Amino acid sequence: MRVFDVFIQEQKVVSCIDIFARVGANRPLVISDLKTFVDGDEGLSIRVEGVVGSPIVCGISIRKDSPSNSGEVELPELMGVPQMQECGIKESDDCEVARELQKLQRDYEFQKKELAETKRVLEVLKRDNQLKSRECKEAWKSLQDLQNELMRKSMHVGSLAFAIEGQVKEKSRWFSSLRDLTRKLKIMKMEHIKLSEDALAYKKCLVDINEMGSTIQSTISHQVNLHEDLKIKFTEGAKERKELYNKVLELKGNIRVFCRCRPLNTEEIASGASMTIDFESARDGELTVKSNGAPRKTFRFDAVFGPQADQVDVFQDTAPFATSVLDGYNVCIFAYGQTGTGKTFTMEGTEEARGVNFRTLEELFRIIKERQKLFRYDISVSVLEVYNEHLRDLLVSGTQPGAAAKRLEIRQVGEGVHHVPGLVEAHVNNMSEVWEVLQTGSNARAVGSTNANEHSSRSHCIHCVMVKGENLLNGECTRSKLWLVDLAGSERVAKTEVQGERLKETQNINRSLSALGDVISALATKSPHIPFRNSKLTHLLQDSLGGDSKTLMFIQISPNESDLSETLCSLNFASRVRGIELGPAKKQLDTTELLKYKQTVEKTKQDIKSKDCAN
Numbered sequence: 001m002r003v004f005d006v007f008i009q010e011q012k013v014v015s016c017i018d019i020f021a022r023v024g025a026n027r028p029l030v031i032s033d034l035k036t037f038v039d040g041d042e043g044l045s046i047r048v049e050g051v052v053g054s055p056i057v058c059g060i061s062i063r064k065d066s067p068s069n070s071g072e073v074e075l076p077e078l079m080g081v082p083q084m085q086e087c088g089i090k091e092s093d094d095c096e097v098a099r100e101l102q103k104l105q106r107d108y109e110f111q112k113k114e115l116a117e118t119k120r121v122l123e124v125l126k127r128d129n130q131l132k133s134r135e136c137k138e139a140w141k142s143l144q145d146l147q148n149e150l151m152r153k154s155m156h157v158g159s160l161a162f163a164i165e166g167q168v169k170e171k172s173r174w175f176s177s178l179r180d181l182t183r184k185l186k187i188m189k190m191e192h193i194k195l196s197e198d199a200l201a202y203k204k205c206l207v208d209i210n211e212m213g214s215t216i217q218s219t220i221s222h223q224v225n226l227h228e229d230l231k232i233k234f235t236e237g238a239k240e241r242k243e244l245y246n247k248v249l250e251l252k253g254n255i256r257v258f259c260r261c262r263p264l265n266t267e268e269i270a271s272g273a274s275m276t277i278d279f280e281s282a283r284d285g286e287l288t289v290k291s292n293g294a295p296r297k298t299f300r301f302d303a304v305f306g307p308q309a310d311q312v313d314v315f316q317d318t319a320p321f322a323t324s325v326l327d328g329y330n331v332c333i334f335a336y337g338q339t340g341t342g343k344t345f346t347m348e349g350t351e352e353a354r355g356v357n358f359r360t361l362e363e364l365f366r367i368i369k370e371r372q373k374l375f376r377y378d379i380s381v382s383v384l385e386v387y388n389e390h391l392r393d394l395l396v397s398g399t400q401p402g403a404a405a406k407r408l409e410i411r412q413v414g415e416g417v418h419h420v421p422g423l424v425e426a427h428v429n430n431m432s433e434v435w436e437v438l439q440t441g442s443n444a445r446a447v448g449s450t451n452a453n454e455h456s457s458r459s460h461c462i463h464c465v466m467v468k469g470e471n472l473l474n475g476e477c478t479r480s481k482l483w484l485v486d487l488a489g490s491e492r493v494a495k496t497e498v499q500g501e502r503l504k505e506t507q508n509i510n511r512s513l514s515a516l517g518d519v520i521s522a523l524a525t526k527s528p529h530i531p532f533r534n535s536k537l538t539h540l541l542q543d544s545l546g547g548d549s550k551t552l553m554f555i556q557i558s559p560n561e562s563d564l565s566e567t568l569c570s571l572n573f574a575s576r577v578r579g580i581e582l583g584p585a586k587k588q589l590d591t592t593e594l595l596k597y598k599q600t601v602e603k604t605k606q607d608i609k610s611k612d613c614a615n
């Protein structure tokens with residue numbers, strides 16, 4: 001774009017000149033002193049080749065080539081005319097020659113004069129020439145000045161042209177943006193019209209929406225009132241259900257006694273042991289003990305579970321107590337019986353056949369999940385044992401059974417409120433956390449003793465589940481406790497014939513079991529005095545025994561005839577515990593009352609369900 005050739009008279013006089021390299025941007029380049037020959041009226045042609053775009057030729061100055069000399073002509077020096085003698089001409093010859101010579105002399109004189117004249121003219125001309133030369137030089141100088149001026153002007157014109165060109169471009173850009181803007185304005189105007197139409201439509205819509213809003217508002221307030229009504233009705237219904245459910249349990253008995261008889265074990269079968277229990281008659285809760293094949297005594301229970309009954313069967317009758325705990329009632333579940341009759345099997349069970357402890361907690365969490373929209377529950381668990389009338393916290397690691405452990409005391413902190421300061425209460429949210437706590441307790445019990453089985457038979461193992469409930473509808477709060485107690489073995493002193501430390505242990509066990517029997521019996525007979533303070537165990541459970549509280553006792557027995565006296569002891573204990581509450585006279589009343597309440601409960605359940613749906 002910036003490199004080009006110049007041709008004059010079709011002859012390249014400038015080759016590949018780089019204008020930018022020479023003068024830079026926007027500045028004119030002067031190419032001078034190019035020579036050519038113009039013949040006659042042939043004309044002068046100047047051509048630039050290789051340019052791109054529209055460069056400007058600011059001007060062309062043409063001048064005639066000046067001659068190298070000033071025009072003075074050098075003439076040869078004139079020589080003098082030769083004499084006749086010198087020419088070898090003889091006198092004799094020649095007046096002719098003399099005349100010729102004279103003529104030549106005259107010519108010579110004449111030419112000499114002419115020459116002098118010419119010289120003079122030449123001198124004049126020379127002076128004229130010098131004058132003209134000077135004038136010419138001055139003219140040349142002013143011409144050069146003019147040329148420079150012209151060049152400057154041209155440059156100025158060039159830069160002006162360049163600026164104008166820029167302005168023209170700018171202007172065309174402006175025009176095109178103006179065109180764009182006009183087009184956009186047109187579109188915007190159209191959009192504005194459309195938006196105005198839309199706005200109008202929306203305005204109309206808004207009126208409709210406002211109307212709809214007020215309708216919805218009134219519907220909502222109506223629904224809220226309805227909801228509030230339903231909430232009240234639901235709360236009342238739930239309360240009614242709770243009361244009815246409790247009534248049903250009360251009618252069944254706040255103190256209930258189940259009997260569970262373990263199967264004969266392999267050694268007993270191998271030794272051909274005979275059975276002392278007649279399970280045929282046990283179906284209605286009556287249990288007949290035979291001796292040497294003949295019926296000896298009959299006992300009555302709320303339920304009897306024979307050797308065939310599995311953990312699921314047993315738990316079916318225990319599950320309602322879980323509901324009671326979440327309804328805010330205290331519940332105590334005990335397993336009583338001599339060593340090896342299955343107390344731990346009933347309460348703890350095995351990994352394949354979980355016992356009451358695990359299943360009750362599982363049921364608690366199931367109901368909590370079921371009720372989660374209406375109630376919030378907070379569950380914590382403590383595990384402790386009573387050994388030789390001392391309390392030991394099994395969730396505190398490193399404690400030894402008995403005296404070596406940190407002494408725990410039972411303190412009364414309010415009317416009918418007892419508390420064990422310092423007892424660990426592990427907060428649990430689900431079954432896996434519960435299981436971890438139960439395992440920790442079991443391990444601590446095993447680790448703390450020299451002979452785990454011996455020790456576990458001689459201490460009461462207690463799990464306490466503390467439940468804090470909050471009704472999300474009316475903010476009502478409940479606090480209740482579920483005690484799960486695997487009692488120490490109920491061997492008689494006479495049978496074991498023990499002495500020393502073991503005798504003390506046995507006496508302590510018997511004293512506390514007897515105190516428990518006394519308390520439950522006093523509660524069952526509604527005695528004015530309940531001897532809670534006679535043992536650590538009853539003192540500890542004081543708040544959860546009697547009143548609205550529910551008590552369930554599993555009497556564990558062995559079917560082996562050789563254990564007959566121990567079995568009878570346990571069954572007598574059961575009779576004492578059952579008291580008169582579920583005597584034969586009451587049973588008649590129970591059936592009709594129960595039926596009536598069962599119907600009411602069913603109806604209430606359906607009411608609650610339909611209210612739930614409505615909500």
Ligand SMILES: Nc1ncnc2c1ncn2[C@@H]1O[C@H](COP(=O)(O)OP(=O)(O)OP(=O)(O)O)[C@@H](O)[C@H]1O
Pocket residue numbers: 261262263307337338339340341342343344345346453456457488489556
């Ligand atoms: N209903 C049952 N079905 C099957 N096995 C049982 C049953 N009850 C007890 N057993 C078995 O009998 C044995 C003794 O049971 P368990 O240890 O529960 O008795 P215990 O009364 O707790 O004894 P201890 O007082 O020594 O703790 C265990 O091996 C247990 O698995």
